[in-house]
Amino acid sequence: MSRELSNWQELLDSFTETGVRQGKVSKIHQTRSNNAERIKILLEDEELRVVLLKWMNHQVKRQRSLEAAKCFRETGNRQFSLKDYTACIEMYSQSILSCPVENEVELSLALANRSAALFQLDLFEDCLQDIRVALTKNYPSHLLPKILTRKIKSLRKLGLMEDCQTTLAELEASLMHLQVSEKNKIKSDIKVMLMDDQGNENTQDRDSEFDDRIIPFCGENLSFKGASAALDISRHSVEKSRYVVANRDIMAGETLFVEQPNALVVLPDFQTTRCHHCTRELPLKRYPCLSCGKIWFCSNACRQESSCYHSFECGLDSVLNSVGIAHLGARIVVSYGLETILAFLKDTEKVKKISGIDSSYDTKSYQVMFHLVSHTERMAPDELYQYALTTAFLTLLLEQHTKFFQLASQEDRYLVGGLILVHICQMVSNAHAITEICALDENSERQERIATAIYPSASLMNHSCDPTVINSFQGNTLIVRAIRDVRKGDEVFNCYGPHYRRMRRTERLEMLESQYSFVCTCEHCCDTNTEDFQDVIYSFACPSCNGSLVNPSGSYSPAQFQMTLCRSCKTQQSYFTQLKADLEAVSLDARGTEAMDQGDIMEAIKLLTKCVQLRKRALFKGHPDLGKSADKLAQCYAFIGNYEECEKMLRISLIAVEERYGRYSIEMANELQKFTDVLMELASSRNQDLRDELVRHLEEAMFIYRIHYGAWSHSYKELQRKKIHLTKLLMK
Template identity: 30%
Template sequence: AKDELLFGKKDFLKRSTEHNLIDGPNKSINYMSSALELRINEAEGRHIISKRCLSRGSTVFVERPFASILLPQYHSAYCYNCISCLSSSPVPCTGCRVVLFCSEQCRNTSSYWHRLDCCRLTLTAAGGMAQLSLRAVMVAGWSVCSTVMQESEASSSKSGSNRSAEDKQYNGFSRLSKYRALYNLVEHIDQMPVEEQIQYCIAAIILATTMQNKLDSLSRRNYDKKSKGQMAESWGSLQEIAGLLYRHIGQFVCNGYAIYQIVPQRDSHHTSEGSEGAYASSSGIESLSQERLASAIYATASLMNHSCKPSTINSFVGNLLVIRTIEDVKAGERVYSCYGPHFCRHHRSERLSLLQEQYRFTCLCEPCTQDHYLLKEHSWCGLKCESCGGVATFDDTEADDADNRSGRDNTHTAASHGDEASMILTCHECGQVKPSSQRLRKLCIKAQELHKLGEATMKMESGNLQQAAQDLEEAIKTGEMVYCYHNQFLSTIHDTYAMVLAAQGFYRESARVVNRFLKTAERRYGYGSVEMGHELVKYHRILLEQQRDQASSKLSLEMKDIESRIASIFTTCYGAKWKDILNVHL
């Protein structure tokens, strides 16, 4: 009964139907589509391929986590068990006043493992992989943990095969089956630096010790009559528990997920957090940002390998993970997820470094091996070549974070410190390599200073928006003399300028500036990308303000076209209920 409550088959079948899991559930790999297949080879290990052609927007995974941890700042707003948004009448915990539940069923479901951190939430407050490993062990229970460990030892003594990949149904509905899948996830702890191994080992020992002390205390206090029998369950030695936690920490560092929500943010995504000024309530522009709610582990979804150009996208309904394809996939092709580093947001050298540091592998995806992707990456932070006007970058530009400071801080830092070596420009079109001119350096610094000045004025409660607009307009003129058309910093200036114009009520001018940025977003992220969809939402909101100010049939038609395009993008990525998932209402 408890397994049915925790990992109910009825719930999965309902959710897989609701989210249109293509071709229905897979008979061998639970929570995965029948259109996909698990393959194993020496080079790639376990990986997922498509058995037939899949179109964009196909739902290929629908899975609830084996374990999750809600971050403490969301305890009053989200269910501690299923991470769904709480209603006005949540169900409180019977043992503490800190966490809340959406229903009595969720409270009952969590009663077994919540007893460890009830009234002692500092154990799991950080929501990190060490805390998640402790939660996973508590969800499984020691009898299940010890059974799977004994199976693993017996299997290892007979052959090197991985039992969980050969099970009749991987990650089934019983706690034993699900934990077996979890236990056999990949871990690279032996490849990690010694300092990290020691850190994880210490964390495992501390958590195991605290866990044993807490369980002993609960057993003496008869904390909960309903689960008293379960609390009498015999647990392993400190060494056994700590060793298991150590294994899971290594696994979860490589396989853990962040459950997030997408929320509107009355501030530009380029400005500092919490820096809202007078413009925020009057511009009519909202950016969307991701907020991490919880950490979780999904055994089936973790079977996918990484690509910096993934073929899938994740979305969450509470703690339910729904994965859809974002491009057409041919029969026999690999189905990839993205572990974080994405070719549209990070340069190649940065991606390779991040993946090697955390996941211990060298990525061989197209953007990491094919050089034609590099020119596109260089254009995000590129300057105009003084000889041919093509895309030129400093020698160490690839190490910059293209999502935040590319093409800006690199230039500013080198110029301000007089580092001539880092001021060597390489043109990726004409091939010329030479030191940048003093004129170029001065113009770069001038554009940056003007933008900072305009941005600072805009954020002030009593800021002079007209002066901010003048500073930003001058920053754009200066920037266009030295930065490439698609340079991220140049787009940032345009974005800030558009917000100032909107705050002043100049919606037509603001829409013109944002429309310019749409071309850059489309080139960088793609015509049907999620990022493009978010930029279109921003553009639509400015047009809506313009329509209210000065209605026209031409503007109405343009808005309808944009609405249709937004709906197409987000339906593909998030399904029919994308407005609820994204908190977007056109």
């Protein structure tokens, strides 16, 4: 089987196409409930194994040569001269990895050069470690004064004065062969350094970014780690998976989960700017992996904690990045370690017990991870085959390029491979994207995905297209808050993506079944007798009661006589007038927008005013087109300082946004923020009622930003400042 060395997904697609023809795809799918057997079948396919090894070795490329070592070191030297210490550390590390064992001098030079870069980053312990190794590798004697001087400086920075005196003696001895002028210069430098009483200060790891520690509503549930004491795990029957219920009444805004990830993987685009272990933005003082030089940490503590998995992943980042979410599935197994995994599999009691039902739910326990739903048997044959192929590849990678399976039998390797497959399939339906709020400008923010993680407690929430909660992040901590009131005994629902306010029923059902392998049974999906929410929003207005008209299903009668039912007053109404008005409004909106873009604000106001008037009569109050036209007109009035008219238009837009997205949506918060900006302009000249309304809307917007983004977000803090300013204004 000939395979081009393409990217991993192309290779998978090619294997799958061939596997379908040869019956391999159906064979893997029919090997029911035995994932270890699936991996065994694939790895014992010699033709497949050869191609996987060829592709793997092409990606890893770990050949040693003196020429490569020198090339990497010289590149590092150029970057050092440019003071790009992060980049040069990676190059020096690659030089160390590439250097043949017998070329000790070249190896010592790379280590010494890397120690210089580490010193510049105030990583004195790492610097000393490299110096110690370099001195055991036949380091050139004429360079000894330079490296020993650096060693003395590092020891003094760390307050190790006894070791400093010993090294001073070594330095004195190394000066013997130097000329008098060189010797005197080094001695002078040492004397100045010893007189510097600032050297004993020890640099501390940076403090936490977040001062506020969030506590779940009613405190943490000791039997359900990361969850509020107001929540329980329940299960109706053996057939139905576990789910989350409220054990008391919960109000909107309450915090229901504050959970640390069991495992996470930073996305490739952020691996040079984020801590590999905790996702924090890397500070100026950052800690590299001293083996590969490619992975960085925000603190020495993170570097040490990551060793349980990075010791096996080191140098394999490009390969692991290529397999996407499967990397997270493999990391779960690697993090727990071979001994823990095999011990768990042999403990039949633990394997049988369901955490949260038969025992407490400890999110750090492998038992919890093992029993997360994977939907493996529900997957389409080709989808399962690709995940199994990826698992076989990862199992082979651990076998060929790490010591993970060093003490494992062949059967144990298949068992562990089967578990990796389970965890990969779990990640498809249970993984969360860790996001961070990034400011686009002074008035807007967006969520940026920086990592993928698994949160075992929050993963127990089932999906609803009308969810109970909204998720946000504080660093890598998942914060889940209620966005509506929950009664005692009610199930708590998350949203896996498709929301009834944002997607049609048929699209939601198709997406959920395709990605998560289940048919949604929430109220908005099951009740096919009820109209789709999208039809209600995108409807004409009733001329009698301003309610929404049922969208016509088609008629062969003349347009002016076509009739449809009003959802509110239940009367038959003609929609011909509304249709005609909206067609005119479409043209006016386009011309008004063009005038805005050209800077002709007065012409834009004239056109958009007519457009809004027509759409107010023609369209339902929640129709997005009405809201957008009103918002454009508000922008025009704000531009010329007419805040009275701007306020009127934003009130129309606010109604449309609330009808479309809901009271606690982020869109509502953004619209309220604009509205409060305008009310602030009017506050000093209007009555107390308007000021009271302003305070109420400020608090509403702050509440929404808090549950979506957290009290540390730019938008929340901006509204806080606005409220303080208003208080001062009212006191005058």
